[in-house]
Amino acid sequence: MRTHTATAVLSGAVVLSALVLPGAAQAAEHPGAATGLRAFAAQSVQPKDAVGGTTFKDxxxxxxxxxxxGVTGKKSVPVMFTAFDEEGLALTQAFLWQGTDSSSTDTITGALGTDDDPVCNETTVEGGYSYSCKAVFTIDPAVDFKDGNGTAGPWKLFLGAFDLYLNISIDDDVVRSSIKRAATLTANASPEPVKKGKTITVTGKLSRANWTTGKYAGYATQPVKLQFRKKGTSTYTTLKTVNTSSTGTLKATTKAVSDGYYRFVFAGTGTTGTATAPGDFVDVR
Known part of the structure; x- marks a missing residue:
């Protein structure tokens, strides 16, 4: 996991003391300001300690x-939010973090692979200025999470801003989401064809991404639904729920009634995404 660290404990005011901001501007125009906010975020400073009047929402x-x-490939994660300030903003910044203390350098993660700050469009509104902001976090599991699967689970969005008078505002829990390990699921129904009333056995396997090894591995003792869709219809019906074995394998039996498709469905967990196996057709004679 790429964690954000600061080489020195600096206050935003010190970093920006020589910076003159005549009007609202994008952070890219003031790299010194961005450095100051990152350093501020890395200190033991809580949101209640911020002195600015910027508010964040949406x-x-x-x-x-x-x-x-999964285990390979970069994923672009869009972030959107709205900021309001009576005087106007010099810059905004977004982080994802996990844990109980947003000031910890072990849990604050700067944009997960990019140092680009949010792009904000300013609108003059009654009482001040409103900013519609967007950012994109690029996550590469093979790099950002290779040191452990324990990072799967809830994450929070940290937002910060400098106004034109160098006052800092932060909100470390603007919105929450989950970063999860991808899951895969298979299903094979047999025999094919089968006589009506005979037993059909459906086997399969539930696996999930292991970011540490870079491979998929069986997901043990998880409830999975066996579903059936009659030929000529579009809706699946749940027949029963079975649990995966210690290696993630599945086995379920049912009676052959009519031609149709059998599949397994996994609802996911707090750390693992959902998965649905492709339907396997069985001809009943």
């Missing part, structure tokens, strides 16, 4: 969906 991480990652 935070949205990954369009409101869980972030589900």
């Amino acid at each position: 935070g949205l991480l990954n369009n409101g969906k869980d972030v589900v990652l």
Whole structure:
């Protein structure tokens, strides 16, 4: 996991003491300001200690969906939020963090692979200025989470801002989401074809991403639903629930009634995404 660290404990005011901000601007125009906010965020400073009057709302991480990652490939995670300040802002910054203390350098994660700050569009409104902001966090599980699967689970969005007078505002719990390990699921129904009334056995396996090894491994003792869809229809019906073995394998039996498709469905957990096996057709004669 890439964690954000500061090489020195600096206050935003010290870093920005020589910076003159005549009007609201994007953070990219003031790299010194961005450095100051990152250093501030890495200190033991709680949101209640911030002195600015910026407010944040309407935070949205990954369009409101869980972030589900396999073992390879980068994933772009969009972030959107709104900021308001009476005087105007010099910059905003976004982090994802996990744990109980947003000031810990072990848990604050700077944009997960990018140092780019949010891009904000300013609008003059009654009583001040409103900013519609967007950012993209790029996550590579093979790099960012290779040291442990324990990072799967709830994450929080940290937002911070400098106003034009160098006052700092932060909110370390604007919105929450989950970063989860991807799961895969298979299903095979047999015999094919089968006589009506005879037993059908459906086997399969539930696996999930292991970020440490870079491979998928069986997910043990998890409830999985066996479902059936009659030929010519579009709706699956749950027949029973079975648990995976210690290696993630599945086995369920049912009676052959009519032609149709059998599949397994996994609802997911707090650390693992959902999975649905492709339906396997059985011809009943």
